[in-house]
Amino acid sequence: MIRVIINGASGAMGTILAGVIAKTEDMEVVAGVALEGDYYRRLEEYQGPADIVIDFSHHNGTVDLMDYCVSRGLPAVVCTTGQTDEELEYIAKAAETIPVFRSANMSVGVALTAKLVREAAAKFGPCDVEIVEIHHNRKVDAPSGTAIMLADAVREARPELHYNLGRSGMAKRQPDEIGISAVRMGNIVGTHEVMFGTNTQTITITHQAHDRALFADGAVTAARFLTGKPAGLYNMDDLLAD
Numbered sequence: 429m430i431r432v433i434i435n436g437a438s439g440a441m442g443t444i445l446a447g448v449i450a451k452t453e454d455m456e457v458v459a460g461v462a463l464e465g466d467y468y469r470r471l472e473e474y475q476g477p478a479d480i481v482i483d484f485s486h487h488n489g490t491v492d493l494m495d496y497c498v499s500r501g502l503p504a505v506v507c508t509t510g511q512t513d514e515e516l517e518y519i520a521k522a523a524e525t526i527p528v529f530r531s532a533n534m535s536v537g538v539a540l541t542a543k544l545v546r547e548a549a550a551k552f553g554p555c556d557v558e559i560v561e562i563h564h565n566r567k568v569d570a571p572s573g574t575a576i577m578l579a580d581a582v583r584e585a586r587p588e589l590h591y592n593l594g595r596s597g598m599a600k601r602q603p604d605e606i607g608i609s610a611v612r613m614g615n616i617v618g619t620h621e622v623m624f625g626t627n628t629q630t631i632t633i634t635h636q637a638h639d640r641a642l643f644a645d646g647a648v649t650a651a652r653f654l655t656g657k658p659a660g661l662y663n664m665d666d667l668l669a670d
């Protein structure tokens with residue numbers, strides 16, 4: 429049984445994660461930490477048995493999180509985003525002592541999609557590449573970070589391409605661009621389509637998120653992956669290569 433401490437237990441993702449772990453046979457939650465609710469206020473207040481910390485909190489707690497995990501020799505799955513360069517360095521330093529998994533997108537499906545996109549971009553040859561992302565009408569930023577991540581995956585194979593974020597007016601397609609379009613409607617969790625087209629055929633690689641629980645599923649998979657690993661900084665590429 430993998431005993432999990434959830435950092436950020438009262439939050440949207442912490443709550444979803446607790447629900448996912450409750451249905452996971454080889455894992456249990458032994459403690460939760462949050463700034464509000466019926467949880468420990470700080471990680472160091474809990475010194476009971478534990479095997480791993482899964483973090484969906486706020487990046488300003490990075491130093492506390494890493495100090496706690498290093499002092500107890502606990503692996504950490506860092507799902508929190510928005511770390512400063514200094515905080516990222518602190519995580520890298522801690523990973524010299526403990527195993528740390530960090531990914532700004534914990535969906536295994538998105539990581540696999542990026543891998544497929546990278547392969548298609550490398551092997552399909554000259555073609556037009558377009559990305560369409562669709563999200564709910566409450567999303568404030570466009571394009572999505574995931575759309576940029578997928579465009580970056582294309583550019584690994586075709587670095588000559590640059591991004592065209594949303595065409596309008598006199599905007600004839602240029603051969604050296606990746607068009608990125610954002611659609612906002614209803615309650616859609618997140619859809620990303622990457623299209624590779626020539627005059628004779630089109631390949632479309634699509635990822636559809638149905639539920640934010642996909643991030644918690646990924647955190648559980650990462651926690652399992654990290655268990656028993658030596659110290660180091662791991663990410664989704666390591667998990668997919670395993």
Ligand SMILES: NC(=O)c1ccc[n+]([C@@H]2O[C@H](COP(=O)([O-])OP(=O)(O)OC[C@H]3O[C@@H](n4cnc5c(N)ncnc54)[C@H](O)[C@@H]3O)[C@@H](O)[C@H]2O)c1
Pocket residue numbers: 435436437438439440441442461462463464483484485486487488489490506507508509510531532533534535643
């Ligand atoms: N990597 C991914 O795939 C992924 C997916 C979803 C969310 N996230 C990230 O996870 C984080 C949490 O997201 P959310 O939507 O659940 O946020 P939220 O605001 O709903 O919850 C934040 C939680 O963290 C707690 N918290 C805040 N500061 C803390 C600190 N210093 N120490 C301990 N706990 C602290 C809060 O009390 C709360 O429980 C964000 O950084 C978000 O971007 C990452």
